[in-house]
Amino acid sequence: MSEYETILAERKGRVGVVTLNRPKALNALNSQLMREVVAAVEAFDADAEIGAIVVTGSEKAFAAGADIKEMQSKTFAEVYSEDFFSEWDRLSAVRSPIVAAVSGYALGGGCELAMMCDFIIASDTAKFGQPEIKLGVIPGIGGSQRLTRAVGKAKAMDLCLTGRNMDAEEAERAGLVARIVPAADLLDVALDAATTIASMSLPIARMAKEAVNRSFETTLAEGVKFERRVFHSTFATADQKEGMAAFVEKRTPKFVNG
């Protein structure tokens, strides 16, 4: 897909891989990159052959934040009228599971982009932070909300108020990161995880994602009720019959995504 200039988008089997590609700016997230990431991820989401998506950057930087040079001279009226950065919200509406493979810097908008994905696999070199305060702004792509939900108030306040970074170990201990792997293995491990997800029934994987995400938006009792109704609805699919038959018959299931 050569229509993109700031990212690479390629298929690896049933996985769509989006690689941020502005190496000279450490993958800083300018408007063009934002539009291209959203377009590529949405295109993979709409593609029946794709069962999961990986978003990644370079070894040195997943993304060093929103593009400071692009933002520097904007006025309040401009950012307010454009609803600057609101396009990123479209990633939250993507139904396919998205894995973030993070190496090096994931700062500011970079950390926020990683948190918009469904889970983060980090290399042992990864560094996460919300350093916006050092620039005289605050997180603007959901960092103050998603980081707090991921790691709790104490650490979110620490990071947002001091602007310090946390390394991969600290991020994993705090619950931001699902797994840490050696930098050289990062993409392989992320692709492996995404390929495993893509081998499941696509609608059932989407239901699992929807159910987990619901926990952030509702009470426990309502969330459990929602989960149970979705669980019940899995029994209307051929893939539930196939998955359980395959277990009983001691064979690998052949899901039909229906």
Ligand code: CO8
């Ligand atoms: N924006 C633009 N350019 C950047 C950015 C960035 N976020 N980060 C790095 N670059 C550029 C540098 O300017 C430099 O370009 P040049 O060679 O032309 O000078 C190039 O990338 C390489 O960077 P460094 O030379 O600085 O590389 P180092 O290895 O020395 O340092 C760091 C790496 C520590 C990551 C450093 O680059 C850095 O601190 N970057 C900025 C990190 C940051 O503050 N990120 C938060 C940005 S703000 C944000 O994300 C959300 C704002 C929300 C606003 C909401 C509005 C509605």
